[in-house]
Amino acid sequence: xxxxxxxxxxxFLLTGFxxxxxxxxxxxxxxxxxxxxxxxxxxxxxxxxxxxxxxxSSQEALYFNGKxxxxxxxxxxxxxxxxxxxxxxxxxxNEVAFYEDGTTGKxxxxxxxxxxxxxxxxEHPEAAKIRTGNNTRTILGFVCKEVTVQSKTxxxxxxxxxxxxxxxxxxxxxxxxxxxxxxxxxxxxxxxxAINYEPVKEDVVTAPSL
Numbered sequence: 571x572x573x574x575x576x577x578x579x580x581x582f583l584l585t586g587f588x589x590x591x592x593x594x595x596x597x598x599x600x601x602x603x604x605x606x607x608x609x610x611x612x613x614x615x616x617x618x619x620x621x622x623x624x625x626x627s628s629q630e631a632l633y634f635n636g637k638x639x640x641x642x643x644x645x646x647x648x649x650x651x652x653x654x655x656x657x658x659x660x661x662x663x664n665e666v667a668f669y670e671d672g673t674t675g676k677x678x679x680x681x682x683x684x685x686x687x688x689x690x691x692x693e694h695p696e697a698a699k700i701r702t703g704n705n706t707r708t709i710l711g712f713v714c715k716e717v718t719v720q721s722k723t724x725x726x727x728x729x730x731x732x733x734x735x736x737x738x739x740x741x742x743x744x745x746x747x748x749x750x751x752x753x754x755x756x757x758x759x760x761x762x763x764a765i766n767y768e769p770v771k772e773d774v775v776t777a778p779s780l
Contacts, residue, residue, distance in 0.1 A: 596636075596768065598766045601631070601763065640668070640774060643668070714731045715747065728745055730749065
């Protein structure tokens with residue numbers, strides 16, 4: 571009789587494990603963004619350097635389902651400096667979302683202004699401008715390799731893992747090497763702070779038809 575109970579207990583435990591196993595092909599990743607405002611000033615804006623803080627913070631959330639992902643951006647709040655100036659930071663020209671489709675290799679930016687939405691296709695960096703380094707960094711339990719990309723705004727250092735199904739990451743970053751969990755540059759940085767494996771409907775990560 572004891573042997574029978576033991577067999578039933580083991581079967582129950584194995585069944586319970588199978589039911590609770592996570593589906594890691596879908597989920598949401600949260601990123602903290604830091605913008606280095608002084609480093610981002612154009613030559614004709616340097617006269618305002620002492621009127622604005624050195625940094626500003628924001629967040630992005632990346633939703634993924636297989637090879638497709640959508641990045642939802644929250645614009646930074648208006649800053650009020652000690653000198654009495656109001657500084658509004660606009661990221662991505664009224665951009666509200668960015669879509670990546672790993673099955674087609676295409677990307678789109680969704681913008682909204684004056685109540686009207688527009689969708690524009692974006693290009694990925696050329697392969698010749700992407701280099702894989704020797705350094706690694708662990709982010710959220712993933713061992714990420716170093717990838718450098720030469721962009722229009724300067725050199726970016728990306729921390730990339732091949733263990734997630736999509737390609738790309740925050741702030742329009744992309745590399746064929748994998749999912750971007752960290753970004754470093756002279757003008758901004760981003761780091762993944764949490765990942766939740768949960769169902770994400772495909773229409774959420776699919777660029778809308780406008």
